[in-house]
Amino acid sequence: MLGRINHIALAVPDIAAASATYRETLGAKVSAPQALPEHGVTVVFVELPNSKVELLEPLGETSPVAAFLAKNPDGGMHHICYEVADILAARDQLVAAGARVLGDGEPKIGAHGKQVLFLHPKDFFGTLIELEQV
Numbered sequence: 001m002l003g004r005i006n007h008i009a010l011a012v013p014d015i016a017a018a019s020a021t022y023r024e025t026l027g028a029k030v031s032a033p034q035a036l037p038e039h040g041v042t043v044v045f046v047e048l049p050n051s052k053v054e055l056l057e058p059l060g061e062t063s064p065v066a067a068f069l070a071k072n073p074d075g076g077m078h079h080i081c082y083e084v085a086d087i088l089a090a091r092d093q094l095v096a097a098g099a100r101v102l103g104d105g106e107p108k109i110g111a112h113g114k115q116v117l118f119l120h121p122k123d124f125f126g127t128l129i130e131l132e133q134v
């Protein structure tokens with residue numbers, strides 16, 4: 001089922017400050033901010049030779065990241081995104097295995113314009129998993 005790691009996501013309290021640190025202190029190439037109101041986040045991507053790091057900050061009153069930052073005010077690892085070849089087949093297989101697919105269970109369009117789904121962290125050893133159709 002699982003392909004490459006598409007990205008590791010870090011929730012941050014201030015995406016501009018975090019982007020500047022990744023650019024200036026770590027010498028990384030960081031994309032311009034992308035507001036994703038339908039997901040309640042603003043994201044940037046740190047480009048790496050073998051994957052990406054997604055920095056995300058809350059956007060709007062109902063951001064799913066706000067609760068995470070309330071518990072982790074300095075920020076922290078938020079989710080891991082695995083690529084899958086067939087997101088609907090993966091979803092059906094996971095649901096049949098008893099895993100919880102978050103939201104209404106239907107894929108949404110993510111930051112890369114691809115279909116994504118999220119799996120409950122409590123079903124995967126305390127780590128929020130995102131699946132992205134490639």
Ligand SMILES: CC[C@H](C(=O)O)C(=O)SCCNC(=O)CCNC(=O)[C@H](O)C(C)(C)COP(=O)(O)OP(=O)(O)OC[C@H]1O[C@@H](n2cnc3c(N)ncnc32)[C@H](O)[C@@H]1OP(=O)(O)O
Binds near residue numbers: 041
């Ligand atoms: C798609 C656009 C973009 C992209 O890459 O393209 C993104 O990745 S957007 C990312 C932001 N969107 C999401 O995170 C959507 C999925 N997330 C959710 O549905 C919620 O955040 C959820 C259900 C994971 C947690 O919701 P909430 O925090 O409101 O619930 P609780 O506080 O009750 O949390 C339940 C339980 O889970 C623990 N938790 C919460 N978030 C995380 C996390 N990121 N990693 C690990 N664990 C997490 C929380 O601490 C609670 O544990 P407990 O022991 O019961 O306290």
Ligand SMILES: [Co+2]
Binds near residue numbers: 007054081130
């Ligand atoms: Co993500």
